[in-house]
Amino acid sequence: MRAAVLTGFGAPLTVRKVPEPEACGGEVVVEVLATCVLPYTEEVFSGRRNYPLEPPVVPGPGGVGRVVRAGPDATRLRVGDLVWCDPTVRARDNALTPDIMLQGLSSRGEGGARLARHLPDGSFAERMRVPTENVHPLPPEARDDPARWSSLVVYAIPYGGLLAAGLQAGETVLVSGSTGNLGSAAVAMALAMGAGRVVAPGRDRDALGLLSDRFGRRVRTVGLTGDEDTDRAAMTTAAGGPIDVVIDLLPPAAPSAVTRAAAMTVREYGRVVLMGGVGMLGGADLALPYPWLMRNSVTVRGQWLGPRTANVGLIRLVASGALDLSADRIRTFPLDAVNEALAYAAAHGGPFDRTVLTPRVA
Known part of the structure; x- marks a missing residue:
């Protein structure tokens, strides 16, 4: 062969x-x-x-x-x-x-x-x-x-992350890195799994427009400025309520401050899942404040890929049309x-x- x-x-x-x-x-x-x-x-x-x-x-x-x-x-x-x-x-x-x-x-x-x-x-x-x-x-x-x-190989990655987050129908998800190839798949996946709203931040205005056009009112796009405090406030405002889950899919070249700004929008008792490549090529580590994590009972977990059973669920989502x-x-x-x-x-x-x-x- x-x-x-x-x-x-x-x-x-x-x-x-x-x-x-x-x-x-x-x-x-x-x-x-x-x-x-x-x-x-x-x-x-x-x-x-x-x-x-x-x-x-x-x-x-x-x-x-x-x-x-x-x-x-x-x-x-x-x-x-x-x-x-x-x-x-x-x-x-x-x-x-x-x-x-x-x-x-x-x-x-x-x-x-x-x-x-x-x-x-x-x-x-x-x-x-x-x-x-x-x-x-x-x-x-x-x-x-x-x-x-x-x-399916693209969609399987955010699906594994959202399963790890225990996403529930009607919850609000913020996708950090939403204008990328994997991040945009995460936006589609979150909606297919029943998210009530998805906050999609990014710098690429054309890509943000594509997400808005494809998914309508359930997606709230946010243009990032690069200032951590400004961007965190903008993402929080766009959600229009508590953010239950943050999933990060940023590539290795992205600065950790962008991941931190997104992660710290999550509500008390919220969940943060890290699946991207931040830090793989050097640069500052992701630093999240200990008191903020502890006092707000925030769960942060890394997730590499997904469980074997996720394949069956993913195929069913596509076959049913829920994931188009x-x-x-x-x-x-x-x-x-x-x-x-x-x-x-x-x-x-x-x-x-x-x-x-x-x-x-x-």
Whole structure:
């Protein structure tokens, strides 16, 4: 089969023949129909993001495909099934604190790196090998547009964060970083999960306008000035009442003061979830006042990705129409144009822009 291989950081991907993946017990081989190229992928492959990815490797996190082979422990999956492959792989030998990797993109700690060496099969390939528990059947309507459904990898991140926050119907959510690719997905996700109102701050006026046009009165946009006190007051005013949940999805280059301004809008007994990259490239750490946290009983938690069960809920949200993907802008590239896809994704990382690689034709 053919795959795109990252031979070293800073080098272009090379499309070449590689051995066919074989499914052992607890694994499934999937023919990849569509995989989303995240806007920051080029930053990872160049080495600028310093992700713990070990070349040579076939990269690519998750995707939509057809089951080709399944191990003997698969009791429901059948050859030919259309499936979503969740890239969040967890070790099976420690239920309390499992090692984690994001297949084809990143990992956590030495245990995660060992997982990545065992599963170097990313989705930028005609076929990939995936743990059985990471393969989830898709509804029949997904067959009509697998490229659009491959954007589940984007929506899964804020969905995991909002689940971690315990978002309840009718609550007000503030999305820090709402004009970015992940942040705008979080705005859509919060509304799909029943948020009564979403506060969407940002500097990009065009992106803020797009959010207002797409979602109407339930989204309150705020143009940020860069002054922490001014911005915090503006976000609080825009909410028109208590802010129950703050979710931060700002990229690594963002200053921690922007995250702090957003976090400190949350109400007493409110919840703050940190999922972005602030601090990954250096700069000031996020400093939240101890007395404010303690006296207001604020919960702050980090969340990397989401639980396995989130995949089922996410697929149901899309299938029901509660999360509408029809307005997302999709641009597809064949496997041979993988480097062009990386460049396009980097240049089109705005709200609801999706760059998709299609190793196999549906």
